[in-house]
Each structure stands twice: as C-alpha cells, then as structure tokens.
Amino acid sequence: MTKRLTTTAGAPVADNQNSLTAGPRGPVLMQDWQLLEKLAHQNRERIPERVVHAKGWGAFGTLTITGDISRHTRAAVLQPGAKTPMLARFSTVAGEMGAADHERDVRGFALKFYTSEGNWDLVGNNTPVFFIRDPLKFPDFIHTQKRHPRSNLRSATAAWDFWSLSPESLHQVTILMSDRGLPKDPTRMNGYGSHTYSLWNDAGERVWVKFHWKTQQGHAFFSNAEAEAIVGKTREGYQEALFGAIERGDFPRWTLQVQIMPEADAEKAAFNPFDLTKVWPHADYPPIEIGVMELNRNADNYFAEIEQAAFSPSNAVPGIGHSPDKMLQARVFSYADAHRYRLGTHYEALPVNAPKCPVHHYHKDGQMNFFGQQTGAGDAYYEPNSMGGATEDPSVGEPPLRISGDAARWNHRDGNDDYVQVRALHDKVMSDAERARLYANTAEAMQGVPAAIIERALGHYDKVAKAYGDGIRAALARLEAARAAAE
Numbered sequence: 001m002t003k004r005l006t007t008t009a010g011a012p013v014a015d016n017q018n019s020l021t022a023g024p025r026g027p028v029l030m031q032d033w034q035l036l037e038k039l040a041h042q043n044r045e046r047i048p049e050r051v052v053h054a055k056g057w058g059a060f061g062t063l064t065i066t067g068d069i070s071r072h073t074r075a076a077v078l079q080p081g082a083k084t085p086m087l088a089r090f091s092t093v094a095g096e097m098g099a100a101d102h103e104r105d106v107r108g109f110a111l112k113f114y115t116s117e118g119n120w121d122l123v124g125n126n127t128p129v130f131f132i133r134d135p136l137k138f139p140d141f142i143h144t145q146k147r148h149p150r151s152n153l154r155s156a157t158a159a160w161d162f163w164s165l166s167p168e169s170l171h172q173v174t175i176l177m178s179d180r181g182l183p184k185d186p187t188r189m190n191g192y193g194s195h196t197y198s199l200w201n202d203a204g205e206r207v208w209v210k211f212h213w214k215t216q217q218g219h220a221f222f223s224n225a226e227a228e229a230i231v232g233k234t235r236e237g238y239q240e241a242l243f244g245a246i247e248r249g250d251f252p253r254w255t256l257q258v259q260i261m262p263e264a265d266a267e268k269a270a271f272n273p274f275d276l277t278k279v280w281p282h283a284d285y286p287p288i289e290i291g292v293m294e295l296n297r298n299a300d301n302y303f304a305e306i307e308q309a310a311f312s313p314s315n316a317v318p319g320i321g322h323s324p325d326k327m328l329q330a331r332v333f334s335y336a337d338a339h340r341y342r343l344g345t346h347y348e349a350l351p352v353n354a355p356k357c358p359v360h361h362y363h364k365d366g367q368m369n370f371f372g373q374q375t376g377a378g379d380a381y382y383e384p385n386s387m388g389g390a391t392e393d394p395s396v397g398e399p400p401l402r403i404s405g406d407a408a409r410w411n412h413r414d415g416n417d418d419y420v421q422v423r424a425l426h427d428k429v430m431s432d433a434e435r436a437r438l439y440a441n442t443a444e445a446m447q448g449v450p451a452a453i454i455e456r457a458l459g460h461y462d463k464v465a466k467a468y469g470d471g472i473r474a475a476l477a478r479l480e481a482a483r484a485a486a487e
C-alpha cells in the first residue's frame with residue numbers, strides 16, 4: 001500500500017499540489033507551514049563541497065584477508081580469513097562537484113573498513129607518491145590546482161610555476177602525465193595507501209608498511225583526445241561505469257599487497273622511507289599478497305552515503321598505526337577537521353560513518369547529537385567516574401615510537417634526490433610508446449605557460465634524463481608547428 005505523505009514532524013499532508021492562498025489568484029498565506037518547510041529544506045540541500053576531492057564515486061563491499069601477516073599485526077581486520085564490510089570512494093582532486101569525470105588528474109582512492117575494533121580508514125590515491133613532502137606547502141599547492149582568484153579560471157601557469165619551483169613534485173607529475181593520469185574508469189586503476197604506516201603486534205614490535213591495491217580488471221586509460229570526445233557526450237562516465245558494473249553484478253576487485261620494512265631499516269635506507277614523494281623499490285621490499293577487496297553494493301542514497309562519507313587517516317585501529325611521514329601527520333588533523341566543518345561535530349555518528357562495533361565516549365552535546373549518551377552508563381558523563389562508565393584498555397596501547405632529534409624547520413629539500421626514482425620510472429619502467437605519450441601529454445599541459453617557466457621545468461626534466469627533456473621539447477615543437485599550420 002502507498003505510504004501516507006507527512007511533514008518532517010510526521011503530520012499527514014492533505015494536499016501536496018496547491019499552496020494555501022487567499023483565493024485562486026493568491027496571495028499565499030504566511031501560515032502555509034507545509035510550503036515553508038519545503039522551501040526551507042530546499043535552501044539547505046547543499047553542504048560545503050570538499051575543497052579537494054569534491055567529485056566522487058563510491059560503493060560498498062568486502063575486504064577478505066587471504067594471506068598471513070599476523071606475526072606483524074594484531075589488527076583484527078588483517079588476520080587470516082577476516083572478512084570486513086567496507087566503503088570505497090574514488091574522486092578527482094581539483095575539479096568541483098560538477099566537474100567532468102574524464103579529466104587528467106590524480107584520483108583519490110579512499111577506503112573505510114568497518115572493523116570489529118573501530119573504523120580503519122586508508123585514504124590514498126591511485127598513485128604511490130604525491131607532489132610535495134612537507135604539509136606546510138599543501139594549501140599553496142592546492143591553490144595552484146584550483147581557480148585563479150581574478151580570472152576564476154584554472155591556471156596552467158600557476159601549476160607549472162609551482163611544480164618547476166618544487167622539484168619534489170617531478171615524480172608525481174610524471175605519473176600524472178603518463179597513461180595513469182587518465183584512467184578509463186575507477187575500476188581500471190590501482191590504489192595506494194601512499195604514505196608509510198606502521199603495523200604492530202601483541203609483543204609490541206613495529207614494522208613499517210605500504211599498502212597497495214592492484215586492480216583485477218586490468219589497467220586501462222584514455223588519451224587526452226579520447227577523453228575530450230567522451231566529455232563532449234557525458235561528464236559522468238565514472239559514475240556510469242562504477243554504478244553500472246555493480247548494478248549488473250559485475251563486481252570489481254582489487255588484490256591487497258603490502259610492503260613491509262623492519263623498523264630499524266628506516267634509519268639505514270638510502271632514501272627517506274617516510275618521504276611521500278618516494279616509493280619503496282619492489283626489489284628491496286617485495287610486495288606480499290594478503291587479500292582481496294570486492295565492491296558489490298551501490299549506495300541507496302548518493303548524498304547520505306557517498307557525499308556524507310567522511311574518510312580520515314586519523315581513523316586507525318589497534319595493530320595499525322601512523323609513521324613519521326609529515327604529510328600523513330598533517331592529514332591526521334586536516335581530514336577530520338574538514339569533516340567537522342563540512343558535516344558537523346558529530347559526523348562520525350552519521351550512519352555511513354558510524355562504526356559497526358560498540359561506541360563509548362564522553363563527548364557531549366553539540367549540534368545534531370542524535371545518539372544520546374554513549375558513555376556506557378547513564379550517570380557517567382565524565383571520566384574517571386564510579387558510575388560504571390566506559391574505561392580505557394591499556395592492552396591496545398601502541399608501542400612507543402622511538403624518535404630523537406632537534407626541533408627545527410628542517411629544509412625538506414636537503415639530502416633528498418628528487419630525480420633518481422623518476423629516472424627509474426622513465427628509463428626502466430616505461431616503454432617507448434608510453435614515453436612518447438608522456439612527452440605529448442606534458443607538452444599539452446604546458447600550453448599557454450610563459451616560456452621562462454617552461455624552461456625552468458625542462459631543466460628538471462633534463463636532470464632526470466636528457467631524453468625526457470628533449471622528448472618534451474620535441475613535443476612542444478610539434479604543437480607549435482601544428483598551431484602555425486592551422487593559422
């Protein structure tokens with residue numbers, strides 16, 4: 001039977017077609033509370049969009065652990081045979097909510113695992129590295145990706161000005177301009193936790209870890225020209241692909257791999273293993289397969305479950321911890337802070353964000369407290385108490401992080417080779433055809449940028465490999481010749 005329409009207060013609605021007016025020609029009466037409620041709700045249908053990663057696509061699924069790294073971690077979610085419900089949200093970084101899906105950009109790869117010991121969020125990208133290694137530069141970097149304050153247009157000049165003054169960005173820019181910068185759809189790309197995290201076991205022993213999600217659908221990418229043609233027809237290609245695949249029962253899967261580094265190796269590694277612009281070479285730290293993630297359920301309501309999904313690296317669980325990576329530490333603050341602003345103080349209590357295990361805390365009141373007392377006992381609203389309220393459990397304490405050093409604003413560019421890993425990617429990993437596309441994509445992205453900035457960028461490419469700089473120069477010359485011929 002059709003359900004009866006009500007107001008938000010539950011009162012039955014007699015007429016949802018006609019306003020309350022003083023005659024057939026109006027005017028509308030102020031007392032039409034039903035009309036007022038509808039208009040007021042419409043005015044509040046939007047919340048602040050994410051400053052970065054505003055355009056996204058997501059789905060629910062399961063993580064199944066098939067390997068055994070129990071000697072390294074006590075985390076329930078990573079024990080052999082564990083099956084954990086989860087949510088994934090993929091995104092582009094720079095575009096606003098209405099941006100076209102098929103734009104060349106890094107893709108967010110954010111995962112929330114509803115574990116028996118609280119939510120574990122692994123908030124990564126489809127690339128193993130990032131543009132910067134010091135969080136003090138993050139707002140500056142993002143400003144170059146968003147709109148120019150005066151023209152309100154995206155600015156290639158700003159992007160290349162910043163990149164060419166920040167050689168640590170070369171690694172990520174190379175991946176962005178490679179095939180992997182424009183995946184065909186979210187199921188056809190890898191995900192990476194990107195940061196270095198830690199695992200710790202019941203004996204209090206810690207190892208460092210990198211997480212990798214390898215697509216089982218196979219990598220697939222579009223060229224700039226192919227993407228342009230698609231965007232001319234649909235701006236929603238990713239949503240269509242992901243939502244459609246799951247509706248058809250064609251569930252996408254990713255293999256979970258980890259790289260493990262003994263705690264003491266961090267001191268002796270030739271590179272800084274906590275530098276987000278670097279990978280751990282596979283030869284030194286071989287990937288170990290430990291599980292599979294499958295996405296198999298679409299959200300019933302996109303806004304409630306995907307737009308309101310709040311991922312944060314601050315969501316860690318016993319057995320999985322953070323690392324000295326400065327970018328990770330800043331994100332531990334920044335992501336939760338963004339959600340408190342965007343969704344409100346109690347965003348973790350929204351159904352999509354709420355843990356599926358018992359929750360007991362002493363946070364009180366605040367806007368939209370709809371969960372009531374969660375302290376575990378009615379009269380306990382402070383801690384310590386003798387009312388039987390929830391208490392701490394020292395058995396889940398993380399082993400101490402051994403660090404020593406002088407507090408200073410250390411120059412993050414000192415002692416870091418920004419070229420060596422990019423050279424490995426360019427010289428050894430990419431094929432001739434991939435390199436040719438890399439040069440062409442880079443040259444296209446440089447269009448309209450002042451010559452002095454391009455020259456500065458080319459200086460860095462030359463340092464990676466003369467062939468890299470020369471390849472971009474040749475691609476720039478071809479674009480210039482094509483433009484001259486067209487005039």
Ligand code: NDP
Nearest residue numbers: 128175178179180190279280281282283421422424425429
């Ligand atoms: P390997 O040869 O063992 O690994 C190279 C890896 O590069 C591949 O396993 C693949 O990673 C990835 N790759 C392949 N094609 C591309 C591409 N077009 N764009 C970006 N990545 C690609 O060598 P190393 O481990 O010594 O790494 C060499 C270089 O490869 C690094 O400097 C880095 O630029 C890149 N790389 C390394 C990764 C790592 O974790 N070691 C991860 C990704 C890239 P995957 O299996 O993840 O698809």
